[in-house]
Amino acid sequence: MADDSRTETKGAIGSYAAIGDSFTEGVGDPGPDGTYIGWADRFAVLLADRAPEHTFRYANLAVRGRLLDQIVAEQVPRAKELAPDLVTFCAGGNDIIRPGSDPDDVAERFERAVADLTAAVGTVMVTTGFDTRGVPVLRHLRGKVATYTAHVRSIADRYGCPVLDLWSLRSVQDRRAWDGDRLHLSPEGHTRVALRAAQVLGLGLPADPDQPWPPLPPRGTLEVRRDDILWAREHLGPWIGRRLRGESSGDRIAAKRPDLLPL
Numbered sequence: 001m002a003d004d005s006r007t008e009t010k011g012a013i014g015s016y017a018a019i020g021d022s023f024t025e026g027v028g029d030p031g032p033d034g035t036y037i038g039w040a041d042r043f044a045v046l047l048a049d050r051a052p053e054h055t056f057r058y059a060n061l062a063v064r065g066r067l068l069d070q071i072v073a074e075q076v077p078r079a080k081e082l083a084p085d086l087v088t089f090c091a092g093g094n095d096i097i098r099p100g101s102d103p104d105d106v107a108e109r110f111e112r113a114v115a116d117l118t119a120a121v122g123t124v125m126v127t128t129g130f131d132t133r134g135v136p137v138l139r140h141l142r143g144k145v146a147t148y149t150a151h152v153r154s155i156a157d158r159y160g161c162p163v164l165d166l167w168s169l170r171s172v173q174d175r176r177a178w179d180g181d182r183l184h185l186s187p188e189g190h191t192r193v194a195l196r197a198a199q200v201l202g203l204g205l206p207a208d209p210d211q212p213w214p215p216l217p218p219r220g221t222l223e224v225r226r227d228d229i230l231w232a233r234e235h236l237g238p239w240i241g242r243r244l245r246g247e248s249s250g251d252r253i254a255a256k257r258p259d260l261l262p263l
Contacts, residue, residue, distance in 0.1 A: 012050070012051065012085075013047050013050075013051070013056075013085045013086050013122075013123075013201075014051055014055060014056060014057065014085055015056070015057040015058070015082075015084035015085050015086070015260050016043075016044055016047055016056075016057075016058050016059075016084050016085065016086045016087070016088070017058070017059040017060075017061060017078075017079045017082050017084045017086075017087050017088075017121075017260065018040035018043075018044075018058075018059070018060045018061065018062055018087070018088045019061045019062055019071060019075040019076065019079050019087060019088070019089055019090075019091070020040075020062040020066070020071065020075075020088070020089065020090040020091055020127075021062060021063065021064060021065065021066045021067075021071065021090070021091065021093060021094055022062075022063075022064035022065060022184060022249065023038075023039075023062075023090055023093065023184070023185070024038065024039070024040045024060070024062035024088065024090050025038060025040075025060070025062040025063060025064050025256065026038015026039070026040065026041060026060075026062075026190060027064050027179075027184045028178075028179035028181070028184035028185045028186055028187070028189070028190065029185065029186070029187040029189075029190040035256055036256070037187070037190065038060075038185075038190050039185070039190040039191070039193035039194040039197065040060055040062065040088060040194075041058075041060065042190060042191055042194035043088075043193075043194040043197045043198060044056075044058040044060075044263060045263065046194065046195075046197075046198045046203060046206075047086075047198075047203075048263040050203065054262050055262070056262065056263050057084070057260035057261060057262055057263070058257065058260065058261065058262075058263050059079075059082055059084070059255075059257050059258060059259055059260045059261070060255065060256055060257040061074075061075040061078055061079060061255045061257075061258060062075070062090075062255065063075075063253050063254070063255055064249045064253060065094065065249040065253075066091075066094065067094050067095050068091045068092045068094075068095050068106060068109055068110060068113075069109065071091045071113075072091075072109070072112075072113045075255075076113055076116060076117060078258065079117065079120075079121065080116070080117065080120040080121065082259075082260050083120065083121055083122075084121060084122065084260060085121075085122040085123065086121075086122060086123045086124075086125065087117055087121050087122075087123070087124050087125070088124075088125045088126075088127065088164065088197070089113070089114065089117060089124055089125070089126050089127070090126070090127035090164075091110060091113070092106045092107070092110050092148060092152075093129060096129070096141065096144050096145060096148050097138065097141055101144070103144050103145075103147040103148040103151065104147070104151070106148060107148060107151030107152070107155065110151070110152065110155065111151075111155045111158075114126065114155055114159050114161065115159065118159045118160070118161065123161075123162065124159070124161050125161060125162040125163070125164055125197070125200065125201075126152055126155065126156050126161045126162075126163055126164070127152070127163075127164040127166060128149040128152050128153065128163060128164070128165050128166050128167050129145040129146075129148055129149045129152075129166060129167060130145070130166045130167060130169075130172060130173075131145075131146075131166075131167045131168075131173060132145055133173070134173045134174075134175070135178065135182060138182075138183070146167075149167050153165075162200050162201065163200065164193070164196060164197050164200055165196075165200075166193065166196070169192065169193070169196050169209060169210065170210055171192045171209060171210045171211065171212075171213065172185065172189050172192055172193065174213045176188060176189075176213060176216075177189030177192060180234070181234075192209045192210075193209070195207060195208070195209035196209040196210075
């Protein structure tokens, strides 16, 4: 069965490459210089803390807006070339949210990429989708996301991949785990995912990824409606506009860390 919870990895992890889309690039978690940080960068720090000083190397190949086939064409070959001890592979989410997409078809293409990666690198950790029940803009896609998530877990079983199971991570179902665009995680949400990834590999954790959030004051109907209007103006409108123009948020964006560099 897929190795997806609190399991010690075989041997030390001395290098790590992350591939994916905006989730893995870290959108929603900006650093002081404007570059996104995100869960993968935070996870890399947790891994580096367990390696001898200045020996751990990390690459982040993820680019926002990328579809699965683009990730397979652009990032998988580079990950194979780098040949790190660990690769995290999160892809397919942008395909799933597109109208008319078929999660069975996306999963077939995802499996071919997993087979390719597992033959070339040390360990491939795959990532499930979030439970979108409480995410307003994605709630109606919950069935498709669940189907794709079931496929990802089955693929992990077949190839012996650890599973970063986001569907079961209850703490990210709180709205404070999400950025204002309601599509990407907030800094705290990214931190929870990084902790969960470390937990999957059996690493010692500085905090519990499912630690409960402090209680929130109740919100009135007018406040909720005002937030919805602001979100539609600042995020939904521009997103629809890009789709109509055939543009992607990742156009003219390059990977932020294309080489395995010391942390």
